[in-house]
Structure formats: structure tokens, C-alpha cells
Amino acid sequence: MNKNKEQLLNKRYKAEKRFRLFGQSAIFMALLFLTIFIFKIFSTGYSAFQKTWLIVPVNFDAELMMLDENPTKQDIEDADYYEIALQSMWNLDLNANEDQQNQLKRMVSYFFEREIKQELLKDPNLLGKTKEVYLTASDDLDQVFKGNYPRDLPEDQRRVSDYQLKNFDQLVANGKVESKFNISFFTNADSREAELAGIASSFMGSIFSILVCLMIAFPVAVLAAIYLEEFAPKNRFTDFIEVNINNLAAVPSIVFGLLGLGVLLALFQLPRSTPLVGGITLSLMTLPTIIIAARASLKAVPPSIREAALAMGASRMQTTMHHTVPLSMPGTLSGTIIGLAQALGETAPLILIGMVAFVNTIPGSPMDPAASLPVQIYIWAESAERGFVEKVSACIMVLLGFLIIMNLFAQIIRHKFEKKWS
């Protein structure tokens, strides 16, 4: 009998341990996913911050460029650089046949002409001389150099030919290939060529959308929260508003995209693909988040504050505007920042209002067509070229960096400025 009891107890203890283990492994799994995730993004993305350059001697031959003896600045600006650019690439292998010459040309980006021109514009004395110039390597060679591209594939499955590889290895052996920090990733707009594509246009698009979103959502949400928390009579109508807000917070984001498409674009005829429309759409989406946060922090202000102000003869409006609202601001602000961080990561509604269009200029105002960072991630992820994979990851890293900064900021505001009432 006693033995039986002990067995039962043991069994129960084992069940206890097992249950605990389940809990631990659930936490472990969740954290494992997070780690794999972050690791994967960083391990594929970090190399995008480096860019491979080929150092090629360029002969600035005035004759080939159709320039006179003493050209003016304008002449240099207008000169033909294609020939000398071609020549300098062909000089890598003097015995190349026509096909091979073509391959040599494709070892650098199609931008190489312009890079050579920049060099001469910087120093016009180079005319007639030969100088080594940094040229952006094509994205395939860039990937080869970073070790992201399998060299042992059969030649016909590779985008880099054996001939190009041979010449490239020759350059590497001579120390004529260099990897430098990829500034153009941050300053260039989007491009069809992976080696030239940058995040400047989508970054500005994101900034403009978020600013528009902030300017609309913040005041409206704060005013609405003040009304609902401080002034609204308790009746059916305010209940209805409340149900509405809670529902809106859980409506799928793509529905807001349909709203933007159906109302803002089709009905109000606002310009397509612009951060203005994107920002308005996002602001409707963030509105409930901010209202809920603002109401919570208004609710946290103790009634004694209001009673004291009222007792001193302040009107209800004065009490609210002079005392309650300022005291609730830290909570409201941190809620706003969290709402904006959500909006910053939102993709689907922006795709529907056309912010997915290919934009190769940097927008200067919210009325110019633009993409946004998450949409840029989507666009690049759908591109077939290998060079875009690391770009996507790098873009994700930039986006996550922003989200982390915003969330930290929200935390700091909350901890530093929020009064603890007790």
C-alpha cells in the first residue's frame, strides 16, 4: 500500500518535471527561432556593406575622346568616354576576340563610363595620361569575390564565364581588386543593377510617409483620446466609438490598403505611389494604436490631480489641458513611437497604393513617387539576381536598426519621464 503511494507520488513528480520542461522548451524554441532569424539575416547581409572595385589603368586619350588640345570644362563634360572606357577594359587581355572583349566589358558595371568621367572632372590634368581608376565590379564578380557565388558550378549554369573568372583572378593576384565600404548603398536610389542599387530613395520614402503619418495620426489620436477619456458622456454612442477603435486595431493591414486605393486614389484623386497617400493610409492604421495608448496614460493620471485643479477653480477644459494632458504625455509619446514603428514596417497597404513602382530618383517631397524600406525589401526579394539577396538582408538590417532605435527611444521616454503614482 505504502509502496503504491510512493509510486504514485513519483509519477506525479515526474509529470511535474515534464510539464516544466515543456514550458522551458517552448521558451527555448521561441528564442531559438529569434536567434536563427537574426543570425541568418546578419550572415547574409553584412557583406552588402562592402563593395568590390576593380582597379584598371585608364588612358585618357584626348583623340579617342574627341577633345582638342586645351579643352574647356564644358568640353570635358561633353566628351565621349565610352571609347576610352572600352579600351581600358580591353587592355586587360590584348589577345581577346570580339566575344571575349564583350565579356571583359561586362566585368564592370555599366556605370563605368561615368566613373571614368568623374575621375577626369576631378583632375583635368590627367588628359593624355594614364591613371589607375576604381571601377565598380559587376554584381556577379562582386558576389564571387565575397565568396557568395559557387565557383565550382558548370560554366553554363553560371552567370560568370570561365574567361571572366580567369581575368578576375589575374587582377586579384596583382592586387588590383579591392573591397571598400559601400557608400553607394546609402546614397544611390534603386537600380535594376544590383551593384548600383541603394536604399536612398526608399529611405526618404519611408521618412516622408512616417512624417505624414505622425502629423495626421498624433493630433487626431490625442484629441480623440482626451475626448473619450475626459469629456465623453457614458452612453451608447461612446460605446460604439470604443468598439470601433478596438476593432480597427485588429483589422488586417491590407484592408487599409484597399481603403487607400478605393477612397484616397479613386475618389479623392490623390497622386499614386506617393508617400503622401502612403502616410495617410498608415495614419488611419496607427490611429487606434495611439488612441489606446493615450487613453491608458490619461487613465493612469490619478483623480486627485483633477480634483485639486477643479478645487482651485479651474474649468474642466483648463484642468485637462493644463494638468492631465501634460502629465499623460510621456505614456502617449512612447505609445506613438511604438505605433510609428509598426507603421514603418508595414508593407501590404503600401503595395496596394502603388508604392511598389520602380523609382530610380530620390524623392524630394511627399508628393514625389517613392518606395519605402519594407517595400524595397519586397521588390528586391522578388528580383532574381543573386546580388540582390545580400542587399535585401542589408536593407532588413537598416530597417531593424531603425525599429530598435525607435523602440529604445519609447522605452527611455517611458522610464525617464513617466511619473509613478502610488
Added chain:
Amino acid sequence: MNLILFTFIVLLGFTSYYFGRKKAYSIQSTKKRLTALPQFYGYYLAIWCAIPAFIIFSLWAIFEPTIVKLLILSDYSNQGYLDDELNLIYEKTKALSRGQFTGEITPFIKASAEKYLSLRSIAQSSKAVIVLSIIIASVAYAYKRISSNSRTREPVEKFLNAVLFTASLAAILTTVGIVFSLIFQTIDFFKVIPLFDFVFGTHWYPAKAFVRDSSEALDPSMYSDTFGAIPIFAGTFFIAFIAMCVAIPIGLMSGIYLAEYASVKVRQYAKPLIEILAGIPTVVYGFFAALTVGPFLKELGTSMGLEVSAESALAAGGVMGIMIIPFISSLSDDVITSVPQSLRDGSYAMGATKSETIKRVIFPAALPGIVGSILLGVSRAIGETMIVVMASGLAANLTLNPLESTSTITAQIVVILIGDQAFGDPKTQAAFALGMSLFLVTLCLNIVALRVVKKYREKYE
């Protein structure tokens, strides 16, 4: 131009505030009692400046384009153009006047564009004159009216109250906007495609509904067996089901562990770390699913002799599940922590172990809240877009094999609406009809979930 005018009006507002306050001070200096603080007199005048400006600006924004269009098109009125053609002419005129026109410029259009520009500039300057004169008149009128015994605080506060109330209507307006934007297209869609075919049809192939020539008559038989939404609905719920298979066990167990077992320190670090998963943008999950999980599953399947699609429902659903873990874990954590301690104490007093207490006492007590959190998770999974668009298939297969690709409501909306849309085309309308069904399904789920959670909270508060 508008910006300058706007700045000017704002400046006028500040000046009238200043004058109002000054007048209040001067009344005060004559030893008369004021009925409100001096700044209320200022606010009062500023409101007299803002309201007429707002009214005129909105009226102008509504009527100016229509009037300008009428005036421009009056030149063409006797030449027998159709309405559509007239609209086209007007669009061309506008484009040309903005310098964005890229077609053949006929002298007619050029003349219209010049007329358009001159009309616009007349409109602009007359707007400025009218706005400024009315504002100055109204402020002057109000300035004359205020005296020592005029009430200023009450109207100012009433105005503020009205502003606050209007702001609180924003949520209702948004809901109305959503319904409004969805309903007309949906109704148009069901005029062409019978509701029955949409809800019970098993074949979804919107690409077949190519963009029609607008002159061609609409032939409903052309679209039969094209917009059967069963495969889409099935795919949506299937992927959501896979996601919940991942999210419920992990989320629920983490919630329970965090609430009942974890030490303060573990909780302090693990909880925010898990919540990071909820903060990662969904497009990032989509990229992860498409680039890492999909190919990995495919390779794994091939090595086991299974045929796995690179865009399998399993990859999309699994990653979506990871995304939903924090929603379930946080909410169930909250729910479990709010179960009163007395229930636990009672159970321990009877000799139950911790896990027995959780399983037999706390879990049943917290069940409504947990169900609510799961429903919210399901609603997330159904509405999730980017993961599905990037990692799941775009062709609608009716299948229950998680290794094949399926498509969802959200993915189809994106596929149909990406790029240029032709409103009035059944294909575009189909996207709105899908959006409507998505909105309705998630709305029901949300209402039920929120109600359950609220009821539960009230029970223990």
C-alpha cells in the same frame, strides 16, 4: 501660393490673439472685472479667424475644380464630344499645364491649357482676397463685440469640445471609409458574378478575366468558373491552421511558463525577447520564409523522398506561426497572471503539485481569456499578407497537402491589385470582394475575441 496664404492666415490668427488679449488688459486697466482670463479673449478672436478661413478653404477645395472644369470644357460643348472624351481632354489639359504631357500637342489643347493656367491663377488670387477680407471682417466684428461683460471662456471651451468630439469620430469615419471603399466594388462584382458561384465555386483563375475593351458588352458567361473562391478560402484557413499548430503549443506553454514558473530575472529578459518576434516587420518574415525555410524544407523533403514545393504551405504557415507566438504568449501570460492567487492557494492546500494546479485549476479558470487570445491570433493569421505573398504560391490549388503550394485571400488581393488597376473590371472588383470577405471574417473573430476577453477580465476584477 496656398502655403503663403496659409502662413499668412496663421499669422493673422496670432495677431488677433494678441489684440484680443490686449483689449482684455485694457478693460482690466479701467478697473472693470473680466469674466474670463485675458488669454481667453485672445483665443476667442483667434477662433473667429480660424472658422471662416476653414469654411472658405473647404468650400473652395470642393467647388474650384468643378467650376474650372466646366469653364474649360464649355469651349468644347458644341462639338459633339462624348463625356469620356471630354474627361480625357480635361486630363490632357491638366497634364500639359503641369508640363507632364507626353503626347501630341494640338493647338486646341494648348489653348485650353493656357486658359486653365489663367483660370487657376485668377481663382488663386480671388481666393486670397476673399479669404483675407472675410477673416479681417469677422475678426474686426468680434473685436468690437468683446466688452467687459461678454463671455469668452464658454464659447472657446465649447469650440474646443467640438474639436475633441470631431477627432473622436475619426475611428468611425475610418470604419465607414473601409466599408464604403469595399462595398460598391463588391456589389458591382456580384452583379456580374453570382454570389453562389463566388462562394461555392471551386475554380479560381482570375487571369482568365483579361482586361476588357470598354466598348465591348459584358458577357457574364465569359467569367463562369473563374471566380470560385473555395480554393482561396480553403488555402487561407489551411495556412492559418498550420500557423496555429506552431503558435498555440509554443505560445501557450511559454505564456504558462512565464506566468507560473519563471523567476523574476528570466521573466524580465525572456518576455521582451519573445516580444521582439512581434515587432519584426512581416516582409522580413516573408523573406526569411521564401529564402531560408522554403528551400530548406524542399531539400529536407527530397532527402526523405518526398516531393516538396519550394513555395509550400508548410513554409509560409510555419513562419507565420513563429510570428504569432508572442501574441499568444503575452496575452495568455496576462490572462494567467490575473487569475486570483486564492485559487492557486486553495489548490496547493489540497496537496496538488504546481503542474496539477495549472492544468486543473488555473487553465480552466483562464480558458475564456486564452480562447480569446487564440482567436485574435487566428485573425492575425488570416489577415497576414506579406509572408503568404512571398513564400506561398500564387496559383490557387485546392489541396490539403501542406507540402504543396496554396494561395490565400490576402495573396490574391495583392496579386490582382499590384501594378495598374482598371476600376470597373471584374478582376479588380474581385479583389475588393475578397477584401470584403476578409474584413467580415476578421471582424467577427475580433468582436467575439474582444468580448470574450472583456467578459473574462470583468469576472476577476
